[in-house]
Amino acid sequence: MYQYDEIDQRIVDERVAQFRSQTQRFLTGELSEDDFRPLRLQNGLYIQRHAPMLRVAIPYGVLSSRQLHMLAHIARTYDRGLGHFTTRQNIQYNWPPLERVPDILADLATVQMHAIQTSGNCVRNTTTDHFAGVAADELIDPRVYCELIRQWSTFHPEFAYLPRKFKIAVNGAVADRAATWVHDIGLHVCTDDAGHLGFRVIVGGGLGRTPIIGTVIREFLPVQHVLTYLDAILRIYNRHGRRDNKHKARIKILVKSLTPERFQQEVEEEWARLKDGPATVVPEELARIEARMIRPQYAALPAQSxxxxxxxxxxxxxxxxxxxxxxxxxxxxxxxxxxxxxxxxxxxxxxxxxxxxxxxxxxxxxxxxxxxxxxxxxxxxxxxxxxxxxxxxxxxxxxGFATPNIGLLTNIIACPGGDYCSLANARSIPVAQAIQERFNDLDELYEIGELDLNISGCMNACGHHHVGHIGILGVDKHGQEFYQITIGGSQAPARIGRVIGPSVSQEEVPDVMEQLIDVYLEQRNGGHERFVDVVERVGLEPFRARIYDEPHLEVANG
Amino acid sequence: MVKLILGSTLVDDSFVTVESLEQAANLPDVIVPLTVFVAHKAQWLARSGKLGVWLAAGDDAEVLAEDLEHLSVVAIDFPSFTDGRGYSTARLLREKYHYRGQVRAVGDVFRDVMFYLARCGFNAFVVRASDTPENALLGLNTFSESYQSGVDKPAPLYRRRLA
Missing domain, CATH: 3.90.480.20 (Sulfite Reductase Hemoprotein; domain 2)
Incomplete structure (x- = not known):
């Protein structure tokens, strides 16, 4: 993990002072609610259903034990003793008192942590492979580039007020474990014919209301150009992205409306001027970051224990x-x-x-x-x-952390949903629990095999339901919570799941899951064909028919 | 007279924003909206006083590329501080068109956006009515150091760390 130097520390400390001042000015009425909202969001502070919610950045998902102790301290001191780890490698606290948030940020700063740009229409926490640095198929350690991008994006003066939020993912291995195809920008390491390192640049992917798989706008970008190229992409987006409708403001909509070819041309024209300019990455900087990364001193051990x-x-x-x-x-x-x-x-x-x-x-x-x-x-x-x-x-x-369910159906990915989040249409947590209870038999879980199940409480898709082998989306129907089911989604290769039919009520979700699994077990060719493979091979129909053509289930219209 | 932050000091603003040549008749220094300027470019450039052009958030600075040497001010409007297009416009004026005159932020300009504005090449600020210029000046010193390349410091921190 990257160790701050004196300047990194000073910048974070100055941010704490800035936010303390903004909070005070809000509490005294000097800053209006409308002014304070975008400012607090840039520090990850939402006003939620029960209380404020604070999202703390865990840059590229790496924590030291000292930092995790601090996260525990914050949960105990300012919250109700709980934290929620999110799908973007961050942590959220659901009950921090607004006036204490500057103190929380000050505590975080003592362990080189912050909540900078964890929300708002700016460049968010850059994410990566959670096995970075230890994966066998790695070409580069993506965390060095994530840190480079973290510093570049931190208080980038031009891109603090973009049309909408902006998420970047970096993958340094052969396999994509960073979901680079469904980010605003995905950087996937590759080499050219001469063996130089670079990135494939993928733009305009994303989930949310309009799930889209990204487009490659550059097959090979030499590593030293990564920041000028990001500047060029962000500038085109900042200037031309839609600002009249927040549901059409993400870069994916701009790429689609301009066409990927046109978008690429605009970026390349802008980049031609920035290329080789002062923001070109120098090898000394990559070496400096590398030197400040604490690496484990592994012992020489036999391969078999x-x-x-x-x-x-x-x-x-x-x-x-x-x-x-x-x-x-x-x-x-x-x-x-x-x-x-x-x-x-x-x-x-x-x-x-x-x-x-x-x-x-x-x-x-x-x-x-x-x-x-x-x-x-x-x-x-x-x-x-x-x-x-x-x-x-x-x-x-x-x-209680040894449940052997990684990669299995009960390893459910879910947003906090309607129990906490004011954006949600429906609750996620009780649905996840009902499914976990239904599939509580480990033998059965193992028999079902690898299955990603994702739940989002609304279209914003924080639970990444589109890329779940089974996706569950909370929808509101005349004030009632209903759930739309998709199947066949996948994270890598990136594929968007398809809706099987009209949404179902909360009580029906576990039954529907069981029916999907029954159809899968009947249809699969041997124990190694995964659920998602069967959907790919046989299509939606057998699943749809089982759920909707049988008379016992009453579904909501549409 | 309106108070203007110029660089990091408070001055009286000599410019008046006008909508037509008639309105500008007896005024020395004026700022005119882009469309008005483009419609009567020759007359505006023939005036004796100083001239500025006012850009809306979505206006493209490229339209002014040929005329910049005659302009004392380019004012860029922020209808709301969350509309960040003006930041890119200012950088393009400075870094692509190499404009050396005054780039002025107008509209929803207050203490908490000053630091970013200055980094993008704004050197003049008309602070909104609900804030004071004195308070807004404090915003210029929010951070003592920055990571990225900016108009104020073209070399990013990683180049300066080497020096």
Whole structure:
């Protein structure tokens, strides 16, 4: 993880002072609600259903144990002892008192954290692969570029008031684990014929109201040009993106209306002037960031751990957990461990202060004091010696983080939904819980196999329902909560799910899930064909027919 | 006379915004909307006083490219501070057309946007009625350092860190 220098620290401290002043001026009436709203949003502060909601940035999903202890401290001191990890690798607090938010930001600054640009119509937290730095198929460590982009985007004076929010994802590996096709800009590392490193630049993808897979506007951008190229894209968007209708203001709509070819031409023309200018990245800067990244000092370990082998033979639940929740590591003798924040009965992504402290301690005890946040709303201990896996498993079991469901149906991705969010049409959490309860049998879950289930409480699609193998979208029908079901979506390769039919009521959702699974199990060719593969092969019809052509289900019209 | 922030000091503004040649008749220094300027360009340029052109948020500075050497002021309007198009317009004026005259922010201009405006090449500010120029001046010093390339400091921090 990147360590601040004196200047990085000063900038964050000055932000705290600025926000303290803005909050005071709002509380004394000097700043109106209309003035304060965009200013507080640029610090991640929403006014929500019950109280303000504060979204704290976890840049590219990396935390030190010290930082996680601070997040626990904030949950305990200013909130109700809870935090919610989001699909964009951030954390949200649902009950912070408005007047205490400057103090929260000051506390965060002491551990090199902030809430800068976690909301508002600006460049948001840049996200990446949660296995960055430890994945075997990595060409570059994307976190170096994420940090470069974090600094570039922090208080970028030209792009603080864009037509709409702007999200960038960087992927440094062969496989896309950063969802680069569904971001405003996706940068996917690649090499040219001569072996130089660069990025494929994907623009205009996104979920939300109008889900679109992005378009490649440049097959190869040498790494030193990444910031001038971003400047060019953002400038075209800032000048020409729609501002008259917030539902048509994202860059994807501009790319579509201009046509990708025209958009690309405009960007290239703008870039021609910026290229090789002062914002060109110098190799010394990449080296400086690299040098400030704390890297684990791995021990030389045998590739196969005898302790692990013995435990796998002896302990069936451990073996199951190992199969689902432990990932291969690029360094011999190590593994990455996913902590499931999705046990039945807990809102997906929620963690208590006690749990956060405990995870931070485990990171110190068994890892190198580092924790990752995944966009699937789980936590990851990236560098665990295989010898330690049995002991870590027991500790995680005690904490409730050892549910062996990573990649399975109950590893549900869900936004906070109508219980907390004022934008939501419907609740997400009770739906997730009802599904988890229905599919509580581990043998059955394993039989179903790999399945991504995503729930969003409204069209804004914070739960990324479009790219779930099964997606559930909350809709409002005459003041009632209903749920629209899509199937066949996928994160990589990026595919948007298709709607199976009219939306269903909350009580019906678990039944519908069961019917979808029944059809899948009947249709699949052997245990290795995943749900999403069956949908791709047989289409929607068998699923649709089972749910809607049978008389027992009353569906809402339309 | 309206108070204007010029650079980082308060001055009296000598310019008056007018809508027609008739209105400008007895005034030395005037600012005119882009469409009015374009419609009677020759007459406006033939006047003796100083001349400025007023751009709406969506106006394209390129229209002025040939005339910039004759203009003392380009004023860019912010109908709301959340409409950020004017930031790009100012940068293009400075960095693409190399305009050296006064670039003036007008409209929804107050303390909390001053820092960004100055970084994008604005060097004059007409502060909105609900804020004071004295208060707005404080906004210029919000941050002591910036990461990116800007009109004020073209070299980004990573080049200056090397120096």
């Amino acid at each position: 005898a302790v692990l082998k013995e435990a796998l033979e002896r302990d069936i639940p451990f073996k199951r957990w190992h199969e689902r929740n432990v990932h291969a590591h690029k360094v011999a003798g190590y593994a990455s461990v996913v902590l499931s924040l999705k046990p039945t009965g807990t809102p997906p992504g929620d963690a208590s202060a006690v749990q956060m402290d405990a995870v931070a301690d485990l990171a110190d005890q068994y890892g190198f004091g580092e924790i990752r946040v995944s966009h699937e709303q789980n936590l990851i201990l990236p560098d665990i010696a295989q010898d330690d896996l049995p002991a870590l498993y027991l500790a995680l079991k005690e904490l």
